Amino acid sequence: MQLNLNNLTPAQFLAEYWQKKPVVIRQGFNRFADLLSADELAGLAMEESVESRLIWQEAEQWQAAFGPFESYDHLGEQNWTLVVQALNNWLPEAEQLARCFDFIPRWRFDDVMASYAVPGGSVGPHIDRYDVFICQGSGRRRWRVGDKGQYREFAAHEALLHTEPFEPIIDVELLPGDILYLPPLFPHDGVTLEESMSFSVGFRTPSTQDMLSAFADYVIDNQLGSMQITDPDRQPTMTPGCIDNDDLARIREQLMQALTDDAVSDFAGRLLSYSKCQLADNGAEADDLAEIRADEWLDVLQQQPLQRLGGLRCHYFEHNYRQGLFYLNGEMVRLPGECAGLIPLLCNEYQLDFACMRPWLEYDAVINLMTDWIVRGWWYFDELEE
Secondary structure, three states: OOEOOOOOOHHHHHHHOOOOOOEEEOOOEOOOOOOOOHHHHHHHOOOOOOOEEEEEEEOOEEEEEEOOOOOOHHHOOOOEEEEEOOHHHOOHHHHHHHHOOOOOOHHHEEEEEEEEEOOOOOOOOEOOOOEEEEEEOOOOEEEEEEOOOOOOEEEEEOOEEEEOOOOEEEEEEEOOOOEEEEOOOOOEEEEEOOOEEEEEEEEOOOOHHHHHHHHHHHHHHOOOOOOOOOOOOOOOOOOOOOOOHHHHHHHHHHHHOOOOHHHHHHHHHHHHHOOOOOOOOOOOOHHHHHOOOHHHHHHHHOOOOEEEOOOOOEEOOOOOHHHOEEEEOOEEEEOOHHHOOHHHHHHHOOEEOHHHHHHHOOOHHHHHHHHHHHHHOOEEOOOOOO
16 A cells, blocks of 8 residues: 655645645545455444444434444435544554555554445534545545635534535545545535545644643642742732732743653653554454463564554654653653664564564563563564464
């Protein structure tokens, strides 16, 4: 699977379109095939651990329901859509699709969403607050995109936030392999013309509200910021009800003292590496992995590479990874400083072969951690011999 940005380099795309304006990329994927069948998608939406939605219209009223679903027999042959979130957590092919957009850092990546729809199927006109690449699979879907502006939004259903009608600046049919890139806040509406599937690669960051709320919890949990304001040089006041500019500066400084580089990076590393969805089983039997020894996986590593589990988030910071620090699935991991060179491999590469791992395999800390991660299924072999 290879991405073609219509003769644009990734740098040119970012400079001209990223978070600026929508664009249709014809045949962004040549001979693109659905990552899974409609029946397989429907089967995933029946699983308790998979986040899914059904959206349909009934008597011209919008309806929505959340999975897991037991049956689809009641839906008919028109005007409904099935959506499954975080497909990359469950399907290696969806993870391969996400990797095509790795010119954008992975901490910005949200998930791959799959959508199956019958003729007339839609989720309605709406506005997203994140970047998305909508990759058309089988079938055709018509997309209308409006310009950024002030639009009234309303609840078409308690689970659906729609926007008022808009004038399109893009009105296009997507064919298999076509891509529609949408920056945040551009209203859009997609309606399926024939039975079709699409796969959306989304990028988002937490809102300021979410970040501040989570950081407050982090400060409390780690017993940070317990110092109070000190003012030994205070002068008498004639206006006791006034918070003057000097005091406002003291209050601001008190808050800023909690925002040290170490505190912010540790908080952000944990937050951004945490998977909001359950991680999938890698397919190996749990009993086979529970007793695996270091010498066993080291032998296999000489024959085939380790694969990183789709959906596993693994990040490091440029300013301190040489100290052996990085973040994996919401937790800080500390390696010996002399093993810091392994961290970019773990976080940037999706395969680890024996040649690239060899310099680090003499360290017990690396062996022990890798053994634990293999048992957890976070790194795995495609075929684990009995």
